[in-house]
Amino acid sequence: MLDGMNILGAIELPYAILGFGVGLLVGMTGVGGGSLMTPLLILLFGIHPATAVGTDLLFAAVTKSAGTVIHGLNHTVEWRVTGWMALGSLPATALTLFVLSKVGVHNQVASGLVKATLIAALLLTSASLLLRRQILDFAGARFDQINLRRTAALTVATGATLGVLVSLSSIGAGAIGITVLLLLYPKLSIARIVGSDIAHAVPLTFLAGAGHWIMGSLNWLVLISLLVGSLPGIIAGSYASAWVPDGMLRTILAITLMIVAGTMIM
DSSP: OOTTOOHHHHOOHHHHHHHHHHHHHHHHHSOOHHHHHHHHHHHHHOOOHHHHHHHHHHHHHHHHHHHHHHHHHTTOOOHHHHHHHHHHHHHHHHHHHHHHHHHOTTSHHHHHHHHHHHHHHHHHHHHHHHSHHHHHHHHHHHHHTSOHHHHHHHHHHHHHHHHHHHHHHSOSTTHHHHHHHHHHOTTSOHHHHHHHHHHHHHHHHHHHHHHHHHTTOOOHHHHHHHHHHHHHHHHHHHHHTTTSOHHHHHHHHHHHHHHHHHHHHO
């Protein structure tokens, strides 16, 4: 990976600073990792879109594994829901990776597809953050009346959609996944919704990240540098979250994502 290079000496400070900043936001809001990391790697550092996606996917897999352990110990994971989502997301991820490998992940067509998906995912994530309460108020009663079998089918379909979206853009498993789960499972506590979503993201991002690694769209040096910065950032953000209103944080993050999407379009 790094050919025996000393890891501490190989760490690049700009990526570590980016990791800290994104980790800070993730710690404060619970979302925003892929939504900000991938586009910033592309816009600020000129990293190829496919490489940015692949690197961010394994970054997310590592950080969300730690989150899953904590939620598991706190019994805030609804494993049945996580399993249904994985039933849809893992086959969809494998199929998406297969198509990407055939198209060629580094050619112009694939790059355009990744960027278009990334922009769409940024806008969807921004909308889910800004309009979550309105979405829940509008659809909550309707979803509350569907039966268990239909809920399971919709959960599998949600997982499949996220599998495609995350494999192409690394975005969607956080804010979008949580919003849909809130609609489908209104009786579950927010802690169990978040825990289930994080637990589902681990196998999804590991599989998608491994696929990008095999296709050569991964930068290990950038990945390690990001992780070095993100871990203290997440810890600091977790403490800071108690002092900053959640609504304000979501609004700031949503506006930032819209600005980033607009920048990528231009």
